[in-house]
Amino acid sequence: LGIPGSVDPYTGVIGIAPNLNIKNYNIKEELQKQISFPVLIENDVNLAALGIYKFEYSADAKNILVVFVGTGIGGGLIFDGKLYRGSTNFAGEIGHVLVDKNGPECGCGKKGCFEAIASRTAIVRNITGDILAGKKSKLSKILDDKVQIKSKALANAIAENDKVAVKHMTAAAKVVGMVLASVNNLLNFDTIVLGGGVVEANEKFFLPLVKESFDKFSLKSTAKDTTLTATKLGDNAAIFGGIALTEEFLGLKI
Secondary structure (H helix, E strand, O other), rough: OOOOEEEEEEOEEEEEHHOEEEEEEHHHHHHHHHOOOOOOEEEEEHHHHHHOOOOOOOOEEEEEEEEEEEEEEEEEEEEEEEEEOOOOOOOOOOOOOOOOOOOOOOOOOOEHHHHHOHHHHHHHHHHHHHHHOOOOOOOHOOOOOOOOOOOOHHHHHHHHHOOOHHHHHHHHHHHHHHHHHHHHHHOOOEEEEEEOOOHHHHHHHHHHHHHHHHHHOHHHHHHHHOOOEOOOHHHHHHHHHHHHHHHHHOOOOO
C-alpha cells in the first residue's frame, strides 16, 4: 500500500498524510486484522522510486531522485542502488522543503512548503484566484460546475494557450526546477526522474521549463552529468515498486 505522506514501513505507522488528514495512525496493524496475507506499506513516491529504479533505470543509474508532482509533491531517494529512508524512516519529504517562509499554508500546517507553491493543488488555487478576480480562462466553466480541476483539464487549457493556465503552470515549473537544482547541488544525483499527474498530463509543456530553471540554479560542476527526465511508467511506477517491496520484506523474488 502506497501512502502519500510520512510512513514507517517497519512499524506500519503513518506519521502524517496531510492530503488525507491522517496523523499517527497504524494502518498496517488495522488492515492486518481484516486480511490474512501480509500487509506492506510504504510512502507512495518511495514505492514509485523503487519501481523506477528496479524496472526502468537500474542498468544506467545508481543515485536517483524521484519527484512526483500531483495533489502534493513527494520524493524518493535512491543512493547506490538502495532506497534511502533516513534515520527514522521518513526521508524523502521534498514537498515540505521551505521555499517561501511567507508563502501559502501547506496541508502540514506550515507556510511556504514546496508543495504549497508548486503542486497541482497550488496551481489550481492560483488559477481559481485569478478567475474569481475576473480574469478570463477556459477553466472558468469547470469552476462554475463545481468540479475539481484535474491535471488533464490543465493540459487541455495549456493546449488552447489559456493565459491564466500558462501563467501558473509556468511559475510552478520554474519553482520545481529551482528546488531540484538546490537538492542536486547538495546530493549530486546522476538521474532525476519526474512523475505524477501534472507531469504525466503536461510533460511537453512542463518538463522543458523545469529543465531551464534547473540549469539556471544548478552548480555547473554538480549538474553537468545529471539526467533530468520523466518516468515512462507513470503512476504504475508505484505498482512496480510494490513488487520490489515484497522482495525486500518477504524475500519473494518475482
